[in-house]
Amino acid sequence: MNFFDTVAGHNFTSYVVPGLIDVIEKLTMELKRANDLNERKVKEEQKCVEEQ
Numbered sequence: 488m489n490f491f492d493t494v495a496g497h498n499f500t501s502y503v504v505p506g507l508i509d510v511i512e513k514l515t516m517e518l519k520r521a522n523d524l525n526e527r528k529v530k531e532e533q534k535c536v537e538e539q
Contacts (some may be wrong), residue, residue: 490496 491500
């Protein structure tokens with residue numbers, strides 16, 4: 488018997504894996520957002536230094 492033929496295997500592939508994928512996608516979006524905000528902050532700081 489294979490793991491994926493069991494109830495636990497079915498639950499894992501039907502619920503756990505898709506849930507993990509959703510969380511990874513959300514984390515990816517938040518990291519991109521944080522990176523965009525950080526890049527904007529760095530550009531503003533560089534602009535202020537160049538004006539001095």
